[in-house]
Amino acid sequence: MPRDEEQKLIARARRGHADAYRALVEAYKERLYAFVWRTVRHHHEAEDICQAAFVKAYESLDSYSEEYAFSTWLFTIAYRLCLNHVRKRKALSGDVDFAHVGRAEPDAPQVLANTEEARRLRRTIWSAVEQLSLPQRSAVLLFYREGKSCEDIGRVLNTPTVTVKSHLHRARAKLRKLLSAELVDDWMALQFLGDTHSA
């Protein structure tokens, strides 16, 4: 959505026009949900967090500054809700629940992979991503999926840009370590599949 159009919608939503905010929800719900789902790795919990994030964003619209992208602000709210959720889950279970790691949701569409081998690699990569710490995983998702700069990621995670770079560096180092056992040919194949899909 173009920035000026987005700002007009925000201005109208601030004046109480529900249809304007509806358009914003429509524009961002998939992106936000993808981020939240990859963070909490649970379909219904991710849905609830997204809903809460949109409601909270609407109620706090007056505090939004046009200086930053709306998506950065929205992801900041969602990230904080995710953090609270993960903390609660941790408090309940005694530790971070990695039971979901590597488990594909039953209704997850198989869009990217064309072969069984590629599907296996895709699961392996996501499994490795999910073993990253929450700030590292969020930084990686925002960087690659949302194309956010380190400065913007810093705003979302409420950390300095240097810390974001450190998160990305450590995340890549950990991914390298976790995925180094995979065959080189597999990486080339996956890269090819990924490029095909994005094209």
Place this chain on the structure above:
Amino acid sequence: MNCLQAEQLFDAYLDGQLAGSLRLEFDAHRLRCRRCQQTLAMLESVGTLIATDTAQPPLPGDFTDRVMTQIARRAARRPRPLRRLLLVAGAVCQAAAVLTFVLYWMPQQSNPSADRASTAPRVAPEYANTPEFRAVRELVVDRVERRLWEVHHAGAQLTTDLVGLARYLNISLPADVARESLKMAGANPWQALWDAFLPRAEEETETPPTTDELHSI
């Protein structure tokens, strides 16, 4: 450039921040180093997959409707500014009314003259007319009256109970005490509440001359 040096530049390369001669040197190493090529291919694949993979469960079709419904529901529950102001004003008025009630009306209710009239033990008429009862009554009245004036002359404030008892026994009160007591008994709590919010200019009230003043005239 060796592998160790190249690895230190992986982040800058992947973030697109490697430029100039360092980038040329890095590319030169990458082209001839199979190991670095593999590592970079792996990291680039991860990035590509994260960016493009949409393998998350789909959001329900009514997600937006649910968000908007929740927003409307919460907005209806949340008091609007004017409503909130009225609620606060109402709460303040209520608190002021309770305070006024406690300060003005309760003392009046606990006025012994009123209380005792209803709660004091009734004296049987045949006994009330006996000389013994009248003698005891006169003794009590005399004691109370003397004590009351002693306290008053000492400059101490008379308690509500003592004033009430004096009224009950038909004892003449000092003029200022009597005035104050009447003012308390006749106070209108709503007028007091009104005065508390909208204080009026001091009215010049004509006070009746006291007994002493009448004597001096």
